[in-house]
Amino acid sequence: MKSYVTAFLAGALSLLATVSFAAVIELTPASPQPSGLKQGLKAQFVFGNRPRTLSQAQGKLSANPARATPLTKLQWPDKGKGALMFGTKNYERIIADMTGYIRFDAPGEYGLEFFANDGLLVWIGGKQVAKLDGINPCSSAGRPTVKVPQAGWYEFRAFYYQKEGTACYESEWTKPGGKRDLIPDSAFGYK
Numbered sequence: 001m002k003s004y005v006t007a008f009l010a011g012a013l014s015l016l017a018t019v020s021f022a023a024v025i026e027l028t029p030a031s032p033q034p035s036g037l038k039q040g041l042k043a044q045f046v047f048g049n050r051p052r053t054l055s056q057a058q059g060k061l062s063a064n065p066a067r068a069t070p071l072t073k074l075q076w077p078d079k080g081k082g083a084l085m086f087g088t089k090n091y092e093r094i095i096a097d098m099t100g101y102i103r104f105d106a107p108g109e110y111g112l113e114f115f116a117n118d119g120l121l122v123w124i125g126g127k128q129v130a131k132l133d134g135i136n137p138c139s140s141a142g143r144p145t146v147k148v149p150q151a152g153w154y155e156f157r158a159f160y161y162q163k164e165g166t167a168c169y170e171s172e173w174t175k176p177g178g179k180r181d182l183i184p185d186s187a188f189g190y191k
Contacts, residue, residue, distance in 0.1 A: 025146045026127075027146050027148055028149075028154070029150055030125075036191075038070065041100040042070060042099050043099075045094065047088070047094060057159070071086055074188055075170050080166055092164040094161065097159050098160070099156065100190035101153040103153050103187050108147075110175060112171070113140055113171070116136070116169055117136060117139065117166055118132075119132050119162075120159065122159075124146065130144065
């Protein structure tokens with residue numbers, strides 16, 4: 001009898017965890033709405049470190065602040081070892097903190113998915129929407145649904161790290177009533 005109760009409780013807790021992660025994340029638009037943005041994101045890079053976790057990577061970036069540089073190409077699929085990332089001369093041992101804005105053209109619910117090798121944290125409108133920690137092949141950082149109350153610009157930040165080997169960083173969305181597609185570079189902007 002005890003094993004049935006234990007199994008039931010474990011199943012119930014698992015279901016509750018799934019339901020809590022399946023909640024829609026309501027976003028807050030940037031206020032005031034920015035104007036005159038350039039396409040892309042600003043990125044701070046640190047190279048040469050081999051972090052294994054998000055906290056290690058964040059510590060390395062804090063200890064080695066770098067000047068932000070523009071990043072206009074934002075889709076970097078895994079093309080094998082040696083494929084350069086983010087328009088830099090590096091293909092591994094990369095830490096990047098990318099900031100700016102993302103534009104949603106219509107209100108409604110959007111399905112999002114971000115991919116990374118190795119780790120990634122993504123915030124939109126100040127809310128964490130994706131997390132991937134540890135050493136991973138090109139993997140999903142989750143598939144959240146976000147509620148966009150109005151069309152416009154929303155603050156965006158992605159913190160990425162890659163230890164060694166192959167690398168990737170990609171983002172996809174499903175617009176309300178639409179099909180899944182890559183988020184175009186034109187949907188991102190920075191000052």
